[in-house]
Amino acid sequence: MRWARARDPVRRAGRVTVVACLGFFVCRYGLQQPAMAPYALFGVVALGVLSQIWGSPGRRARTLLAVLPVCWVLVTLGTLLSVSTWTAAAGMFVLGFAIPFAGVGGPRLVGLAAGMQLLYILPCFPPYDPGALPWRLAGVTLAVLLLAAAELWLWPDRTPVPYREKLGDAVEAVAGCLGAVAAMWAGDPAGRERLAALLPDATEASDALRPSRLPAIQRPASAGRRDRALSAAAGTARLILGRAVDLYFHDDAGALGKAAAAELIRVTAGCAQAAADCLRGRGELPDTNLIAAALADFRAARERTDPNGVDPDLLRLGSHALSVGEWTKNLVAELRIVAGEPVHRSDRYWYADQPAWRLWWHRLREHLTPRSVYFQGALRLAVALACARVLAGVLDLSHGFWVLLTIITLLRTSAAETRSALRPALVGTVLGSVAAAVVLIAGLDPLVYAVALPLVMLIGNAAGPLLGPAWGQGLFTVTIALVFAQLAPVDWRLAEARVLDVTVGAVIGVLIGLFAWPRGGAGELHRATSAFLSDGAAVVRETVRVLSRHGARDGALVRARHDERLAGASYALYQTERHGPAPLDWQATLIAGQHAVRGAEALLRVTPEGRLLPCATVLDAAAADVAGRFEAAAAAVLAERRQSPAGPAPELDWPTDLGRDLYHLADLRVWLDGLREDLARIVGRPGRTGPVPVNLA
Template sequence: MTSPGAWLRRHDPGLAAVRRAARVTVVACLGFYVCRYVLGDPDMAAYALFGAVALGVLSQIPGTPSRRARTILLMLPVGAVLISLGTLLSFDLVAATAGMFVLGFVVSYVGVGGPRLVGLAAGTQLLYILPCFPPFDPGALGWRIAGFALAVVLLAGAELVLWPDRSPPPYTDRLAAAVGGLAGCLGALADAWSGGRRDRLEALLPDAVDAADALRPSTLPPGQAPASASRRDHALATAAGTTRLLLGRVADLALTDDRAAPDLPAATALLRQVASCVEAAAAWLRGEGEVPDTDRVAAALRAFRAARAATPPDGLPPDRLRPGSLALQLGEWTKTLVTALRVVAGAPVPPDPTPPSARPGAFWFAHEPEWALLWHRLREHLTPRSVSFQGALRLATALAVARLLAGLFDLSHGFWVLLTILTVLRTTAAETRALLRPALVGTTIGALVAAGLLVVGVPPTTYAVLLPILMLVGFAAGPLLGPGWAQALLTLVISMVFAQVSPADWHLAEARLLDVVVGAGIGVVIGLIAWPRGGTGELHRAAAEFLADAAGVVRETVRVVAEGARPADALPRARRTGRLAEASYALYQSERHLRPGVVDWQATLVAGHHAVRGAEALVRECPTGRLLSCVGPLDLAAADVAARFEHVALGLARQDRTALTAPTLPPPDLAWPTDLGTDLYHLADLRVWLDGLRDDLARFLAAPAAEPESSAAALRLRLAGIADGAPG
């Protein structure tokens, strides 16, 4: 038989949930008892207790204990403003409802700025909800803010001294492991191209893929992914995405064996320099070296291009030039990786080489002030097509409707209705319905027990003694036992709090049950009306738009490089839609899905990212207008790849399983010239990019349950599955 201690350690590793519940319990009870029994102010006592609950239980603040403490202290002026607005607008039902809608939307929407803002949203909502109900008492505003301030100061101190959580390992540790694994693979590949065996590369690749897999946002603890609007997080996300893309290309080269390629010696020298630069980047991430510099990889790229220019490949089959083109792609992406790490370090970065017509470039954020980056993120998602906008509007509507109904029907303790919505409403109607039953059952049980205690009429000191015990168990019950237990114990806790604030009888428990039923009903109805599919429906649309824009990137890039056409807006548009698609995918990952879908979303999005990244390098580095003699086959090849992107995009937009799984036509059999001189290398660069995109799209369907036939195939499937979070 499993002991309670073993069960607890298994379900709560490190006792993180228990420690957090204990901290909040101590702070909430201390603030409540001091204000209620020492200062004799019930209003102040309620705000001291619920302020601790808002920031300690409803809020999920990531980071180290010191960073969480700073975040809590920064909430003091924000909470004071919200409490003031709620108090001053409570005089009128229409004003309170309008304020609830506006603030409900704003508080939820600003979560697009990063994980810390997302984690604070639910708790911050409560700071307006609590005072926006009658009685209208502006004279109590000072005491309310004082009670909240007491909770903030005590909670910030408790984060530092009361059973503080272990500081999570920094994201840069995972990034260092992935970059180090990539460097080893690059070095082993260079050795293989120099005539060595491929055994070392084959041995290193699985561990490197494991390290890259650990960078996926879906594998990180909540709030640990670099997802804020800051320069540093933008750069970290770019570095992680580039590392994964580089590793995928290394695997492509591992499967390429052409030792007779004319530019193989130059490509091998480039790979050695690239491996050295990547190893220097990994050393800096580990804290063992200086900030890496782009000069070395830029010089290696120039040397490689010069060596290719001095070795005309006339008469050679185009496929013989493939290894050099892949190596060039590795070098360009390595320069991107090093530039991103320089942004992380706050070091100077080279000027943006993106042509003005194709801007903003990959590092548009490098020289922007932090406030401008946050403002850009807010403007970018201020569209009904953003899942962040949809979620904020859904929650604001539910809270406003609840506030209106609570006022129209004069529900006793009506703020419980809105609190229920905060805890029950989820991004999909299915998830909301799944939470409904345990919430109602738990609340009913808790209300019956609370009513029994109130009918018996136990002394007030009994409530004071039981409150911290029930708080500790109740706050830990949610993560450990589920929402039903959490609602039952929370009902008991709230009943005991209000029994100490004012005279109460069994009708208090009845009001709690009625309010939870009303709040749950509103949550279900709004969830069914407003974007009921959550991230699933929007992900289909956003990914379809991203791939359709990627098709435009393919066509435009070939016209620019081959014909010398002027770049239009295909690249900037694809970057924007790529970021919205990534946001939809992040929400999709946070939801429960009973069965796997037909689409491998990670592989689908990485196909779009490959299109954008490859096009950036080609437009920036390839001489334009030098391939006019082979415009015909190039246009046919580009049309074939773009049509494949559009085919998948149309199937996703229509959510047509048959169209997605239908076999596609084989690529066109094209005749390529062999007498273009050194321009054959540029033709090879374009062809490698197009062929890679065609291969990427071949992996957008979810992998079958059967095991791949070979280790190489298994590796390619895994590499297709480490793409989430790659920046657009």
Template sequence: MRSLVGWVRRKDPQLVAVRRAARIMIVACLGFYVCRYGLNKPSMAPYALFGAVALGALSQIPGSPRQRARTLLAVLPVGWVLVTLGTVLSVTTWAATAGMFLLGFAVSFVGVGGPKLVGLAAGMQLLYILPCFPPYDPGSLLWRLGGLTMAVLLLAGAEVVLWPDPAPVPYRKRLGDAIGGLGACLHALADSWGGDPTGRDRLAALLPEATDAADALRPSRLPAAQRPASAGRRDRALSSAAGTARLMLGRAVDLYFTEVHEAATLPAATRLLRETAGCVESAAAWLHGTGPVPDTGHIVAALNEFRIARMNTDPNGLPPERLRLGSMALALGEWTKSLIFVIRVAAGLLPDHPDPTPPTAQPGQFWYAYRKVPNLWWHRLRENLTPRSVYFQGALRLAVALAAARLLAGVFDLSHGFWVLLTILTVLRTSAAETRSALKPALIGTVAGSIVAAGLLVVGVDPTVYAIILPFVMFIGFAAGPLLGFGWAQALFTLVITLVFAQVTPVDWRLAEARVLDVLVGAGAAVLIGVFAWPRGGGGELHRAVGNFIGGASRVIRETVSVMADGERPGTALPETRAAGMLADASYALYQSERHEASTIDWQATLVAGHHAVRGAEVLIRSCPAGGLLPSVGPLTATAWDVARRFERAAEGLLAHDRGFVERPTPERPAPVDWPDDLGSELYVIADLRAWLDGLRDDVTRIAGRPERVDGLRDRVSQLADGAT
């Protein structure tokens, strides 16, 4: 016994799976027994049991126990609607099939709104599937709704009082830790610039811890349900804050390797960096709940002071390298201003002025801060209503599979056809390869469970025995998936279903035979749809989405320099690339949920390169009037075109699914160009542009990086950002 407990502890250290299985078992059995034997309502009992299974076992609801309980209560009216529609549309096979397609798509597609909806999708699908089969019995609707209501109320209470799960670490705290570590690094860097001989060593000591804290924000390190990915304003702001913090940490590492002794405007840059560090730490304090909401006024004043100091320092005759540090410090300050702004948005303090983004460049970087919540949800749905969206693809392939399975079950009059659709929900994955990998354990488990179930039914055990053993089999079955694997879960769940129906209606050994047949039909439908509908899943769409994003970034680079040096009017490159980045982020999020062999492409570094291009361009275009750099158009164009071509080369390789492009030699840097040194204050803007372009050139070379083989501090930090912002 002790060895068994030790094995379970190793598999499930916090006993999350065991706690969850116990809660679902108690709620499902209690509801089932009360309805079946207490109230003597066989039509009510399955809904009390499967309601608990749908929202307890098939659903993944994020948050603390109290938050999960509130979510369950909030979705109860939606469950009523689905059960009602399933009951009404079961009048004919065609009506039920049409409803299955429309509701299957809608329930799955609304998951685009965030992790709570994604986690609920499979469970909500089951609430329509269960009543959409004969018998057509609208008279039992109230009893069905009563059973579902009992299940939800009991489950919500159990989440809070029955062995509640440990509350996960809030994303806000993780973000606070990362931003706090960044602030400490910036303070050490400022001390080093100010002459403190220990500052550089302190920075070197702080960076690994700050790196780990920022690494904890990577979506790949977080359960899908805990990622700030909803359509709401708060999650958008928190995600943007995380992306900004990762970019700032990368810039802090760059400054660690930058020579400062001969830098122009070093005292002014040091003051700006100290103010930047203070503002970053105030943001971390609010996230930790130990300080007020930070104000953008401090960093805005510091940026203005730095710009005035630069204007009062004549750069004529200075080598460009002496201007680089000030440009990098200015970029840090601008990113800090963005960080404080989104932290205020996350705190619910909306801007008291209209969106300053010019109409031709909208949507701007923080467009969501100026929109009402219903508009944000509609925007999220609308931007994903395209075949290029992985959310649209996933919802459509599932809807087609469920509708086809419902049609087959009706045409061939399968006695327990809802098992066909239940198999679709459990087997169909986002790619054909993943579907095939789930198919074998599903079939083996179902056959094994059916053999045991048939044996019980053939022997003719007294129904009381079914009622006694049901809780034990259910508990082991729901715990088996996380502890033993998918095949064991399928076997035991098959036995659970047999025990349930044996208590509701007269059955014989053919019930087990029907279970195997229905699973085979459902598995066949899942495989066919998986093969013909976007079989590559997130990996296939990721190449296209990220390729379009990186290709758009190359146009952003060219357009930015054309505006600043040639005086051209801003075009559509920025807003179009920002929209492409949203689809790329969504594709990467799905890709992370799938199993893949080690890739030759560092997708994280690829995405951060695109986001760096967009964010840098937004700041630079605001800092200089169009055509203000005309005297240096030649060197700027040559440098920008070289960087843009590197981005285009990466985009072409991604769109062609040519992973070998990362193995080919990186183009050499272009020949040195003669930079003017007599343009006065415009030299500072040129330095800002050069710092941005040099950073982008380094970013694009990291696409072929190997995150699992990172050597050196600069390379390690460069792998942090996912770009899922």
């Protein structure tokens, strides 16, 4: 028993088997209700096997109880629409689209989609028997209640490490790096060594937030403001860490305003540490006013020193400090949204005070486009299920719901993934059907079937995750035979029907997979990311134009924010698929676009417009260089080819006689240089020497 509890697949298999068999036996033999028994069993299969429910045992139990009314609706619709093939198929198309498309609200809804589909599929086949609806609903209710109780008391799963705790680790690591930077700038000779020692662990903590390092169901990707803010905070923490690495290599000798910059970074590090403590429940969340005051003090101290005649490179350290301070203020604001605290309303945090229903509606409307991977996936599944329902009805396939069940378990987001799942599904089904036929031909006593059911179901539920899908399919076929043998007299043709239905479902799934967006997340990821990078180029040009010439804004930031969300959704889907080595670091690519957007937002918020007109020509040249790099990267991503590393930045004659506007010029230059650095990380560059890793994505 201890061995079983230590292994999640075995533990879950045992829990599902006990609950499913208990519900089935109570309904079939205790209550003598054959119409109720399959719903008690398949209700557990739908929510305990096909569904993924995240959280602690208590949270999983509450989720099951919360979806119970939805289960009633789906079983009722399936029962009533089974009056004809065409009404059942129409309902299958509508629900086949609506249920998975609801996944735009977050991966936890995606985890429930397959199970919800099954609860409509099971009753939407003949016989049309509305009188049996109360027993069907009772069976599903019993399944949900037993499964919820089992989540709490029968070998409960371990509670996963919360995302906010992992984020707390990353923010604390960033705070330590910033503290080392402040000490380094304040003259502590050990500061640089401390920073070098801290950066590897900080990079690992940041990597732990990568979507590829997290189960899909644990990613903060829902439409709610808490998950939006958590995701934004993770991106901000990565940006700050990337800047900390840049500062390790920055030559601060003779830099102007180093003492004031060190004080700003010291306050910034303290705020980041307080934020990390709050994420772990060890303290109060700091207010953005503290770091805003530190930023104002730094700007005031900077204004007191005339930079005329100073080498422009000696002004960059202060601009680095300002960007770190601004991003840390954003980080604190995002964590305040997570905690439900008020923040200053801005375009970036438009969602902070919005009601939940509006955020969900906004997310649904945003993805109601053929360019959304959620829309594509929902439509291809709806078409496949509706076609399968029509075909099963027209051909009068026995136990036709197996055709649809095959599709929801076999159809993947790409044609390649579907083909890879096809062979083990068919091999397992054929072998399982042979075994089931042998059992049924033997004509054993029904008591033998009842005794064998728990054992076969336990092994089958555990074999899939541990030994592969072929084992799971084969033993599930035997399980189904044992179930139906206890509900009505059957013969070996039940196994034959199982093979035929699975084959039909597989053919439909493969054909739909070939003709409807066959590349899955990969194809849309290239397009969406290319659009996002192109937006980055437009953001660079617009920002420089506004700050240098007081030019009009043309909505580049708005478009970039929209395309950023579509690219993020495509990347999330891409992470659920199997791929060979990627031609580029997708995470680093998205970070480059995020840096363009967030840096532009900060500059446009605090930099006076039109003050840099005397150096507009040189700024245009710098902007053209950076925007050109973004456009080259966008073209390479869209063409799915590896981009060659770009050349060095152009040598430009920067002015030294703009007075205090030189500080604003330095801020803009640091942002542009940082974007070049981000793009270099995407395509590769000569490695730096030193103790600091450069993989920050």
